[in-house]
Amino acid sequence: MNAVQxxxxxxxxxxxxxxxxFTRHLFAPxxxxxxxxxxxxxxxxxxxxxxxxxxSGVLAHHPTLPDAIAQYVAGIPSAILAxxxxxxxxxxxxxxDPALVDRLIDAVDQYGIDRHSYIVAIGGGAVLDLVGYAAAxxxxxxxxxxxPTTVLSQNDSGVGVKNGVNYRGKxxxxxxxxxxxxxxxxAHFLTTLDERDWRAGxxxxxxxxxxxxxxxxxxxxxxxxxxxxxDTEAMTELIYRCARMHMQHISSGDPFELGSARPLDFGHWxxxxxxxxxxxxVRHGEAVAIGIALDxxxxxxxxxxxxxxxxxxxxxxxxLGFDLFHxxxxxxxxxxxxxxxxxxxxxxxxxLTITLLDALGQGIEVHDMDFGLIQQAVGRLSSVYSVPFSVx
Amino acid sequence: MNAVQxxxxxxxxxxxxxxxxFTRHLFAPxxxxxxxxxxxxxxxxxxxxxxxxxxSGVLAHHPTLPDAIAQYVAGIPSAILAxxxxxxxxxxxxxxDPALVDRLIDAVDQYGIDRHSYIVAIGGGAVLDLVGYAAAxxxxxxxxxxxPTTVLSQNDSGVGVKNGVNYRGKxxxxxxxxxxxxxxxxAHFLTTLDERDWRAGxxxxxxxxxxxxxxxxxxxxxxxxxxxxxDTEAMTELIYRCARMHMQHISSGDPFELGSARPLDFGHWxxxxxxxxxxxxVRHGEAVAIGIALDxxxxxxxxxxxxxxxxxxxxxxxxLGFDLFHxxxxxxxxxxxxxxxxxxxxxxxxxLTITLLDALGQGIEVHDMDFGLIQQAVGRLSSVYSVPFSVx
Numbered sequence: 215m216n217a218v219q220x221x222x223x224x225x226x227x228x229x230x231x232x233x234x235x236f237t238r239h240l241f242a243p244x245x246x247x248x249x250x251x252x253x254x255x256x257x258x259x260x261x262x263x264x265x266x267x268x269x270s271g272v273l274a275h276h277p278t279l280p281d282a283i284a285q286y287v288a289g290i291p292s293a294i295l296a297x298x299x300x301x302x303x304x305x306x307x308x309x310x311d312p313a314l315v316d317r318l319i320d321a322v323d324q325y326g327i328d329r330h331s332y333i334v335a336i337g338g339g340a341v342l343d344l345v346g347y348a349a350a351x352x353x354x355x356x357x358x359x360x361x362p363t364t365v366l367s368q369n370d371s372g373v374g375v376k377n378g379v380n381y382r383g384k385x386x387x388x389x390x391x392x393x394x395x396x397x398x399x400x401a402h403f404l405t406t407l408d409e410r411d412w413r414a415g416x417x418x419x420x421x422x423x424x425x426x427x428x429x430x431x432x433x434x435x436x437x438x439x440x441x442x443x444x445d446t447e448a449m450t451e452l453i454y455r456c457a458r459m460h461m462q463h464i465s466s467g468d469p470f471e472l473g474s475a476r477p478l479d480f481g482h483w484x485x486x487x488x489x490x491x492x493x494x495x496v497r498h499g500e501a502v503a504i505g506i507a508l509d510x511x512x513x514x515x516x517x518x519x520x521x522x523x524x525x526x527x528x529x530x531x532x533x534l535g536f537d538l539f540h541x542x543x544x545x546x547x548x549x550x551x552x553x554x555x556x557x558x559x560x561x562x563x564x565x566l567t568i569t570l571l572d573a574l575g576q577g578i579e580v581h582d583m584d585f586g587l588i589q590q591a592v593g594r595l596s597s598v599y600s601v602p603f604s605v606x
Numbered sequence: 607m608n609a610v611q612x613x614x615x616x617x618x619x620x621x622x623x624x625x626x627x628f629t630r631h632l633f634a635p636x637x638x639x640x641x642x643x644x645x646x647x648x649x650x651x652x653x654x655x656x657x658x659x660x661x662s663g664v665l666a667h668h669p670t671l672p673d674a675i676a677q678y679v680a681g682i683p684s685a686i687l688a689x690x691x692x693x694x695x696x697x698x699x700x701x702x703d704p705a706l707v708d709r710l711i712d713a714v715d716q717y718g719i720d721r722h723s724y725i726v727a728i729g730g731g732a733v734l735d736l737v738g739y740a741a742a743x744x745x746x747x748x749x750x751x752x753x754p755t756t757v758l759s760q761n762d763s764g765v766g767v768k769n770g771v772n773y774r775g776k777x778x779x780x781x782x783x784x785x786x787x788x789x790x791x792x793a794h795f796l797t798t799l800d801e802r803d804w805r806a807g808x809x810x811x812x813x814x815x816x817x818x819x820x821x822x823x824x825x826x827x828x829x830x831x832x833x834x835x836x837d838t839e840a841m842t843e844l845i846y847r848c849a850r851m852h853m854q855h856i857s858s859g860d861p862f863e864l865g866s867a868r869p870l871d872f873g874h875w876x877x878x879x880x881x882x883x884x885x886x887x888v889r890h891g892e893a894v895a896i897g898i899a900l901d902x903x904x905x906x907x908x909x910x911x912x913x914x915x916x917x918x919x920x921x922x923x924x925x926l927g928f929d930l931f932h933x934x935x936x937x938x939x940x941x942x943x944x945x946x947x948x949x950x951x952x953x954x955x956x957x958l959t960i961t962l963l964d965a966l967g968q969g970i971e972v973h974d975m976d977f978g979l980i981q982q983a984v985g986r987l988s989s990v991y992s993v994p995f996s997v998x
Contacts, residue, residue, distance in 0.1 A: 219628040219846050222765075224785070226857040227619040228864075236611040260956070319773060319780060328955030329863075351743065351780045353953065354770060355862070373614075378746060381711060388711060388743045390782055393616070454611045465618040470747070471721075472620075561745065563720030564652070 230469075234373045234397040234457055236450070240361065241282040248286065251396060252332075255292040263296040265327050267318065267345045269337025271304030272363050275406035279336070296325040306494045308340040309379040309386075318348035327356055332395065334359040338411070339367040339498070343389070346377030350392035357395040363403035365415025365449065366499050369456035373397050375469055385486060386561075391470040399457070401450050412449075413535050414499025416441060417481075419456035420530065421506055422463070425480050428575025430455055435526070438533035476562055477577055480569040481506035484543070486561075487554030491542040503536040504543065504595070511591040513571040516584070523574050528598075539599040543592055551588055622861075626765045626789040626849055628842070632753065633674040640678065643788060644724075647684040655688040657719050659710065659737045661729025663696030664755050667798035671728070688717040698886045700732040701771040701778075710740035719748055724787065726751040730803070731759035731890070735781070738769030742784035749787040755795035757807025757841065758891050761848035765789050767861055777878060778953075783862040791849070793842050804841075805927050806891025808833060809873075811848035812922065813898055814855070817872050820967025822847055827918065830925035868954055869969055872961040873898035876935070878953075879946030883934040895928040896935065896987070903983040905963040908976070915966050920990075931991040935984055943980055 237247050252262060266283060273279060280299050287295050300321055302308050318333075327333065333356055335345035342360050349358035362372030378389020404412070416434075423431035433455070434441070440448040463478060485505035488496055496504075507528055514524040531538055543551075559566040565581050572578040629639050644654060658675055665671060672691050679687050692713055694700050710725075719725065725748055727737035734752050741750035754764030770781020796804070808826075815823035825847070826833075832840040855870060877897035880888055888896075899920055906916040923930055935943075951958040957973050964970040 218630075219842070221628065222626040222846075222850050222853055223623070224626065224765075224853050224857060225621070225623045226861050227621045228862050229617070229619045231615070231617045234614040234616065236613065238610075323774065323776065323779065326952060328952055330955040351782060353779065353955070354768065354781045354783055373616075376746065382715065384715065387715065387745065389746045390743060391746055450611070454614075458614050461614055461616050465616060469618050470620050560718055560720055563722040563745070 230375075230393040232393055232396055234399060234461065236399050236401070236454065238400060238402045240398055240400040240402075241279070241286040243286065243289065247398065249290050251398075252290055252293045260330075261294040262292055263325065263327055263331035264293055265296045265321060265325060265331065265333045266299035267333065267335045267337075267341070268299045268301055269304040269308070269341040269363065270301045272337050272403065273301060276403070296327060296331065297321065302337070302341055302344065304338050305340050306380070308337075308344045310383075312379070312381075314344055315348050315379060318345065319352055322348070322352040322356060327352070329353050329356055332357045332359050334361065336361040336363060337367075338362070338364040339371040342367055342372050343377050343386075344379055346392060346394065347379055347389050350377055350390045355392060358392070360394045360397045362397065362399060364407060364411050365404065365453060366411075366418060367415075368399040368404075369415060369453040370418040370460055372399075373457045373461055374464055383490075385490070393469075399453065401446065401453075404446065404449060409535075410497060410500065412444060413442075414497045414503075416452065416534055417499040417503040417506065417531075417536065418460075419452050420527075420534075421480050421502060422456055422459045422478070424506065424510075424527065424571060424574060425477060425569060425577030426459060426463070426575065428573075430459070431530075431574055435530050438530050442533060442535050476567065477569050477579065479558075479562075480571075480577055481509050483554055483558035483568060484508050484551065486558065487550060488540060488542060491545070491550060492540065496540060496542075500536065501540075503531050503534075504538055504540055507531060507538040507595055507599075508543075508588075508591050509568070509570055511594050512583070512587055515587045515590055515594075516570065518578070519571050519573060523571075526574065537599065539595040544596055547589060547592060548585070551592070552585065555583060622767075622785040624786055624788055626791065626853065628791050628793070628846065630792060630794045632790055632792040632794075633671070633678045635678065635681065639790065641682050643790075644682055644685045652722075653686045654684055655717065655719055655723035656685055657688040657713060657717060657723065657725045658691040659725065659727045659729075659733070660691045660693055661696040661700070661733040661755065662693045664729050664795065665693060668795070688719060688723065689713065694729075694733055694736065696730050697732050698772070700729075700736045702775075704771070704773075706736055707740050707771060710737065711744055714740075714744040714748060719744070721745050721748055724749045724751050726753065728753040728755060729759075730754070730756040731763040734759055734764050735769050735778075736771055738784060738786065739771050739781050742769055742782045747784060750784070752786045752789045754789065754791060756799060756803050757796065757805075757845060758803075758810060759807075760791040760796075761807060761845040762810040762852055764791075765849045765853055766856055775882075777882070785861075791845065793838065793845075796838065796841060801927075802889060802892070804836060805834075806889045806895075808844065808926055809891040809895040809898065809923075809928065810852075811844050812919075812926075813872050813894060814848055814851045814870070816898065816902070816919065816963060816966060817869060817961060817969030818851060818855075818967065820965075822851070823922075823966055827922050827925075830922050834925060834927050868959065869961050869971065871950075871954075872963075872969055873901050875946055875950035875960060876900050876943065878950065879942060880932060880934060883937070883942060884932065888932060888934075892928065893932075895923050895926075896930055896932055899923060899930040899987055899991075900935075900980075900983050901960070901962055903986050904975075904979055907979045907982055907986075908962065910970070911963050911965060915963075918966065929991065931987040936988055939981060939984060940977070943984070944977065947975060 378386040381387035485501035488501040725741045770778040773779035877893035880893040
């Protein structure tokens with residue numbers, strides 16, 4: 215054996231930047247935002263190819279959208295449409311069908327989409343997750359613009375760096391971390407959301423407020439009635455503050471989650487399980503509200519927060535119109551919820567890490583949950599909230 | 607329309623570090639390297655799960671490898687094998703079968719591999735590309751250790767940050783940029799390479815020398831006979847120097863290739879086309895040697911380098927035993943080579959960017975190729991090198 219060579223150490227940082235823009239009626243001819251974003255001609259004068267992918271649920275409410283896009287893009291000298299928009303189903307179905315990933319990859323091939331082109335996704339969080347994933351793996355990453363259309367995607371998932379699809383029923387089992395080229399939140403899309411989608415996205419705002427920002431929680435308390443009655447001003451403010459906190463969390467922490475902690479997953483271990491147990495008939499935000507309620511009551515039972523503070527959390531969710539209990543939470547409770555904890559740990563890997571509340575506006579990570587207390591917390595929610603709540 | 611909110615700017619850098627280790631007989635009981643690498647018990651005392659994936663071509667030459675691994679890992683208190691090693695075919699076949707990606711993803715699910723586990727790939731560059739891709743998308747990225755077994759993967763592809771598979775015959779059409787957790791080059795694997803694989807990997811070393819480091823090119827000239835006669839000392843030195851240059855290039859430049867330039871693709875536009883035209887019967891390194899010869903002669907015909915310098919390049923390839931012409935290069939020449947240039951541009955996206963030589967040890971990027979000169983260069987190689995060369 216000859217002399218062994220010393221190891222070669224590799225070390226580098228990859229910088230990422232993107233902006234989240236806020237507008238209304240993005241593809242109205244007089245709106246300069248998208249034109250300005252793309253407007254710089256490339257150094258070679260080549261037109262930038264755009265491939266749009268649209269959530270069919272969005273199209274149903276905005277049937278003139280493809281025409282508006284075609285007319286708008288025709289007015290951008292430096293850009294061309296690569297093809298007619300591709301339609302994909304909205305909601306979790308978008309992430310459950312592997313053929314949709316192939317269809318998008320095929321489109322990248324067929325229309326000659328390269329790493330200087332843009333794939334533009336318009337839709338809810340699930341569609342953005344699907345399209346972001348396909349864009350991330352095609353040519354090792356095609357530029358991707360997200361136009362989120364729901365509260366949840368505008369204030370949370372759509373402004374972050376994750377994508378993914380489900381695999382054999384396992385949520386987000388495959389995906390990547392891939393920052394978008396840009397995000398554009400168009401408040402007009404919020405006006406056509408159904409009642410459940412309008413409400414569901416608010417849960418993530420309550421979540422970040424509870425673990426990071428008491429003042430924001432108090433703002434939500436003060437505006438809960440307005441939000442419940444579809445006040446657009448209040449909603450755009452909520453989205454802006456929530457998106458900003460979500461983005462600050464990403465940039466100040468561990469954007470690609472190379473470590474273990476996931477503080478933004480407050481309330482999510484039970485939520486994931488509940489979505490699965492109800493075959494996704496409970497929407498993500500609805501499940502998150504129940505998961506937060508559960509872990510809030512647990513935090514109280516564990517002596518971390520006062521009963522009064524826990525009640526404030528439950529009350530604001532009630533004012534917003536959320537149900538705080540679902541029968542599936544109590545079915546085979548010890549089996550289902552125990553497995554929920556285990557699966558949550560497996561998905562993140564390593565040690566179990568759960569976020570609880572140490573105060574309103576202050577999350578804390580723990581590595582152990584007392585199953586007796588979990589059952590007590592479920593019992594409390596069951597006894598108080600088992601009659602579905604409706605806004606008065 | 608109410609007041610529009612200002613854009614939120616996101617900006618962060620993601621740091622990546624990994625080491626490339628050099629050793630022999632990695633899984634010999636007395637070799638501490640792998641044990642030391644994994645040896646720190648996790649904070650929770652949980653054993654780290656290891657899932658090995660082995661190139662079946664490597665297994666054929668090293669049939670006791672799985673047993674050696676099992677015994678070796680049994681001696682690491684902090685690690686356990688998740689399962690028996692998974693075998694995958696070597697060579698381009700590994701990247702052409704989508705079922706292999708699914709098989710690896712299924713294994714991640716079946717064996718509970720999480721983001722704190724390690725998927726360890728042992729094989730040539732194609733197997734490393736396949737396994738690295740599956741590891742990168744499972745759970746949005748499982749830790750991945752590469753143990754490259756060929757000259758090409760030890761000095762070039764295996765020490766970098768790319769992975770990928772082919773899609774409907776398009777090379778590397780899907781993949782990601784995902785730095786490995788570690789790379790371990792075991793020189794013992796080189797001893798069982800067949801003649802062609804031993805030689806082919808040297809082409810990438812000649813490439814980096816030609817575009818970046820005259821002294822290294824002169825070193826290769828001085829050691830060409832030794833390398834051709836399978837001198838392991840010379841080969842490990844060549845691999846070390848080439849790997850170091852490749853890694854420096856990545857860390858000093860644009861690791862995830864967010865821009866357009868790809869200087870390390872010197873000689874590759876024709877090489878990719880030649881591999882495809884010969885249905886990959888010409889190995890990547892063999893094709894790269896021909897591609898370098900072509901672009902070297904082109905550089906001379908374009909007046910960038912002296913005839914004497916071009917001859918030095920062709921001569922060192924001859925000494926190493928490379929063929930510098932393949933009949934497929936001249937078949938439908940104008941059609942095939944023109945398409946090769948176009949496809950190369952499409953894969954990178956944006957403007958055509960080709961690296962030529964301005965001197966030995968100094969590459970230069972150009973954005974235009976004269977097709978008449980390309981045909982002259984092919985003609986020169988055809989007339990001089992159309993009789994396959996064999997080492998004397």
